[in-house]
C-alpha cells in the first residue's frame with residue numbers, strides 16, 4: 080500500500096513548550112489512522128502541520144512524497160471541530176455554496192448519499208441536531224473529493240446512536256479507498272474504526288500499530304470482576320486482588336485456572352464479568368495515567 084503521508088522528525092516549539100517533539104510516522108492509502116492522546120498531547124498541533132495550517136519548527140511532512148505546500152488545500156479535506164455554518168441557508172444551499180469554492184468537486188447527489196443527508200436537505204442549518212450537523216460538516220470536508228480527509232474529534236458531544244451512525248459514514252468513506260485521519264478521545268471509537276493508531280503523550284509517540292497488535296503485544300491478561308460481597312476479604316488480601324466500586328478485580332493470564340480457583344473456594348460466580356483490555360487500559364499501562372485525567 081502506498082504512503083499518502085510521511086511525517087519525518089516533526090517538531091513544533093512554542094516559547095515555553097515543545098508541543099510536538101521529534102515525531103515520525105507514515106499513513107497508508109485507504110486506511111483509517113487514529114491520533115490518540117490526552118489533552119495537550121500534541122494531536123491538534125500535529126494535524127494542523129499535516130494540513131498545512133501551521134508550520135513545523137523542524138522536520139517535514141510529505142504528501143505523496145512531496146513536501147506539503149499551500150496548493151494542497153485543494154486536495155485534502157478537513158472537518159474542523161467548530162465550523163461556523165451560514166445562518167439562513169439550508170443544507171442543500173450550503174452544499175451548493177461550498178461546491179463553488181473548489182475547481183474539482185464530487186457530485187452533490189453522491190455526497191448526500193455518502194453522508195446520509197437526504198432527510199434534512201431542505202432544513203435550515205440552525206435547526207440541525209448535533210449528529211446531522213456533523214454529517215453536513217463531513218460532507219463539506221469531502222466536497223472537493225479529497226484523497227485524504229482529516230476529522231478532528233468528529234463525534235465529541237454526540238449521543239451513542241449518533242456516534243454509531245457517524246462511524247458507518249467513516250466506513251463508507253474508507254470503502255471508497257479514501258484515507259481518514261481521525262483524532263478522538265473515545266477509545267472504543269478508535270478500536271472500531273482505526274486500522275492503525277498512534278498514541279501521543281507530551282508531544283512524543285508512545286505507541287504505534289493496529290489496535291489488535293498493540294493489545295496483543297502489551298497484554299497477555301484479561302480482567303475478571305465479581306461483586307465484592309461474594310468474595311471474603313481474606314481471599315482478596317491473600318491473592319492481592321483489587322477492590323474498586325464494590326467489585327473485586329482480578330487480572331489473570333489463565334482464565335480457566337482462576338475460575339477453577341474461585342469455584343474451589345465456593346465463591347458464587349453470579350454477576351461475574353470478563354473483560355479484554357482495551358486502548359484505555361493500554362494507555363494507563365504505558366503512561367501510568369488514564370486518558371481521561
Ligand SMILES: Nc1ncnc2c1ncn2[C@@H]1O[C@H](COP(=O)(O)OP(=O)(O)OP(=O)(O)O)[C@@H](O)[C@H]1O
Nearest residue numbers: 093096097098116117118119120121122123124125
Ligand atoms: N499557539 C500556541 N502557543 C503556545 N502553546 C501552544 C499553542 N498551541 C498549542 N500549544 C501547547 O502545545 C501543547 C499541545 O497542544 P495540542 O493542542 O496540540 O494538544 P492536543 O493533543 O490536541 O490536545 P486536545 O486533546 O486538548 O485538543 C499544549 O501544551 C498546548 O498548550
